[in-house]
Amino acid sequence: MKGAELNSDDLEGALKGLLDKGVVDCLVMPHRAGKAVSYMLVKDADKIESPASVIFAPSFTVNAANLIKGWTIKEKVGIVAKPCEIRAAIELIKLKQMDKESVLLITVDCAGTYTNQVYTEHYADIGDEVDSAKIKELDGKGITIRESCAICENKLAAVGDIIIAKGAGGNVTVAGLTAMGEEALSALELSLEDKDLERAAEKEKIAAEAKAKLDTLPQMGSVEALEEFLQDCIVCKNCRDMCPVCYCKECFFELPLGKPTGGDLLNLAELRGAIGLPPGQLFYHMTRVYHVSTTCVGCGACEDACPKDIPLTRFYPVITKKVQDIFEYVPGKDVEEPLPFTAYEEDELEDKLR
Amino acid sequence: MGEEIKGDFEPKIVGFTCNWCTYAAADLAGTSRKKYPPNSRIIRLMCTARLDPMFVLKALLNGADGVFFSGCHPGECHYIKGNFYGRRRIAALRTILQQFGLDDRFKSYWISASEGEKFANTMKAQSEEIKKLGPTPLRGKIL
Ligand code: SF4
Ligand code: SF4
Ligand code: FES
Numbered sequence: 001m002k003g004a005e006l007n008s009d010d011l012e013g014a015l016k017g018l019l020d021k022g023v024v025d026c027l028v029m030p031h032r033a034g035k036a037v038s039y040m041l042v043k044d045a046d047k048i049e050s051p052a053s054v055i056f057a058p059s060f061t062v063n064a065a066n067l068i069k070g071w072t073i074k075e076k077v078g079i080v081a082k083p084c085e086i087r088a089a090i091e092l093i094k095l096k097q098m099d100k101e102s103v104l105l106i107t108v109d110c111a112g113t114y115t116n117q118v119y120t121e122h123y124a125d126i127g128d129e130v131d132s133a134k135i136k137e138l139d140g141k142g143i144t145i146r147e148s149c150a151i152c153e154n155k156l157a158a159v160g161d162i163i164i165a166k167g168a169g170g171n172v173t174v175a176g177l178t179a180m181g182e183e184a185l186s187a188l189e190l191s192l193e194d195k196d197l198e199r200a201a202e203k204e205k206i207a208a209e210a211k212a213k214l215d216t217l218p219q220m221g222s223v224e225a226l227e228e229f230l231q232d233c234i235v236c237k238n239c240r241d242m243c244p245v246c247y248c249k250e251c252f253f254e255l256p257l258g259k260p261t262g263g264d265l266l267n268l269a270e271l272r273g274a275i276g277l278p279p280g281q282l283f284y285h286m287t288r289v290y291h292v293s294t295t296c297v298g299c300g301a302c303e304d305a306c307p308k309d310i311p312l313t314r315f316y317p318v319i320t321k322k323v324q325d326i327f328e329y330v331p332g333k334d335v336e337e338p339l340p341f342t343a344y345e346e347d348e349l350e351d352k353l354r
Numbered sequence: 355m356g357e358e359i360k361g362d363f364e365p366k367i368v369g370f371t372c373n374w375c376t377y378a379a380a381d382l383a384g385t386s387r388k389k390y391p392p393n394s395r396i397i398r399l400m401c402t403a404r405l406d407p408m409f410v411l412k413a414l415l416n417g418a419d420g421v422f423f424s425g426c427h428p429g430e431c432h433y434i435k436g437n438f439y440g441r442r443r444i445a446a447l448r449t450i451l452q453q454f455g456l457d458d459r460f461k462s463y464w465i466s467a468s469e470g471e472k473f474a475n476t477m478k479a480q481s482e483e484i485k486k487l488g489p490t491p492l493r494g495k496i497l
Pocket of ligand 3: 373401425
C-alpha cells in the first residue's frame with residue numbers, strides 16, 4: 001500500500017485538504033467540546049482544529065456509521081472513525097443503506113475506548129490517546145475500558161479506503177487501501193511511498209488478548225438466565241436506534257403485532273395466564289439478535305445506549321460472534337464479501353439440522 | 355410432581371412445513387393410514403425460505419414444547435435455491451437457541467413428498483424426544 005508519514009501539522013493539513021481540494025464534500029469526524037469528544041459534520045476546513053489530538057481520543061459516543069446511515073445524497077461524505085464504526089459502514093454498504101462511491105472511509109487505530117462519561121470525568125488521567133500499556137495502568141486505578149472494546153479483536157485500522165495508523169513520536173502514517181483511497185491521497189499531493197501496515201504480530205496479540213477476555217465473560221446458558229438478564233428492560237428500543245446495523249425503515253416492534261396494546265395484550269394474558277409488562281422483552285431481543293447476527297460489529301453502542309444499564313455486550317456481540325463463526329464471517333472486513341444470508345454453498349451446515 | 359407431569363405429558367408442537375414436499379408427505383402419511391402422534395399443529399409455508407425465524411421464536415416464547423420445520427431436500431427446492439438460503443437462517447437461529455438451552459426443542463428436517471413413512475416416523479421420534487425433555491421451561495413463565 002502507498003502512504004506517507006505525517007506530523008500533527010501535516011495531518012491537519014491533509015484533512016483540511018480533503019475539503020479544500022474537493023476530494024470530499026463534507027467530513028464526519030470527532031471534535032472536542034471542553035474535555036468531551038463528539039462528532040461533527042464539517043463543510044468549512046477552518047473548523048478543523050488540531051485533529052491529531054482528537055481523532056484517537058478513546059471516547060465512544062455513538063457509532064459514527066449510525067450517523068450517516070440511510071443518507072441518499074450525491075455529495076461525497078468523508079468519515080474519520082474507529083475500526084468498529086468503519087466496519088459498520090461497510091456492512092451498511094452491503095445492506096444497500098449507503099453508496100460505496102459516495103463515502104470515503106478513513107479508519108484510525110484504536111486501542112480501546114471508555115464510555116464518554118468516563119472519558120470526560122477522567123480526562124486528566126486518560127488524555128488525548130492511549131496505548132495498551134496506558135490502558136493497563138488506568139485499569140489499576142479503576143478506570144476501565146468498555147467491555148465491548150476489551151473483547152474486540154479488530155482494534156488496528158485495517159479496513160476502509162484510508163487508514164491512519166499511530167506512529168512514533170506523535171507522528172501518524174496515512175495509507176490508501178483502495179483505489180479511491182489512493183486517489184484521495186494523491187490529490188492531497190503527499191509524497192507517497194510504499195508502506196507496510198500489515199502489523200500481523202500486533203494484530204495476533206490483540207486478538208489473543210480479546211479472546212482471553214471473552215472467555216471470562218459469564219455465559220447465559222439457560223432461559224432463566226436470559227429472563228433475569230432482561231428483567232429490567234423497559235423495551236425503549238434505544239439499543240436498536242443506536243445500533244448501526246439495525247436499519248429497517250419500519251421495525252416489526254413498532255407495528256401492532258410487535259407492539260400489542262389493550263385488548264391484544266388481554267388476549268395474550270388469557271392464553272398464558274399472565275404476561276410480563278412492558279410486553280415483549282424476550283421476543284424483542286431474541287429477534288433483534290437474530291437480525292444482527294451476521295452484521296453486529298461488536299461496537300457496544302447498544303450497551304452505552306441502555307438507560308437501564310443492561311450489559312448488552314454480553315448479549316449482542318457475544319452471541320452474534322458464535323453465529324459469525326459458523327459462516328467464518330467477520331462483518332466489515334471486506335466490502336466485496338457477500339452477506340452470509342445472501343449466499344450459500346450447496347453442501348454445508350447439515351450438522352445444524354436435526 | 356415434575357415426574358408426574360412428565361409421565362402423561364402430551365407436548366404441544368408447532369410445525370412449519372413446505373407446501374411442495376413435507377406438507378404433501380404429511381398428506382400421504384394420512385391417506386396411507388400411517389399412525390403418528392397427533393400433537394403437532396402444522397402450518398403450511400410455500401418454501402423453506404418462507405420460514406422467518408421469528409415464527410419459531412414466537413412459538414417457543416408462547417409456550418410451544420417443540421417447534422419443527424421440514425422442507426424439500428437440498429437441491430430439490432421447488433424454487434431451486436430457497437432451502438439453501440433457508441438452511442443458513444436455520445443454522446443461525448439454532449446457534450442462538452443453543453445459548454439458552456432451547457435448541458433441543460427446535461427440530462429441522464428434509465422430507466420429500468414421497469416420504470410419507472419417513473414423515474410418520476419422524477413425528478413419532480420427535481414426540482418421544484420432546485416428551486423426554488418435558489414441558490418447556492417457557493410455558494409457566496411470566497414473559
Ligand atoms: S448490536 Fe450492539 S454491539 Fe452489535 S453492532 Fe449493534 S450496537 Fe454495536
Ligand atoms: S436500551 Fe435497554 S431498556 Fe431499552 S430496549 Fe434496549 S435493553 Fe431494553
Ligand atoms: S419449495 Fe420446498 S424448500 Fe423451497
